[in-house]
Amino acid sequence: xxxxxxxxxxxxxxxxxxxxxxxxxxxxxxxxxxxxxxxxxxxxxxxxxxxxxxxx
Numbered sequence: 001x002x003x004x005x006x007x008x009x010x011x012x013x014x015x016x017x018x019x020x021x022x023x024x025x026x027x028x029x030x031x032x033x034x035x036x037x038x039x040x041x042x043x044x045x046x047x048x049x050x051x052x053x054x055x056x
Contacts, residue, residue: 032039040046047055 031037
């Protein structure tokens, strides 16, 4: 397979992954709104205060 074809397939996968991620963010936000959830658990200050690795 030519390098250009491999690059094209890789870029197509990247663009599809970006679209999927954007859709997941929207679904998460809509779900939080639908169940009348709070936005407070997503506050960065809470995660910073806990000091857990990868939470920021």
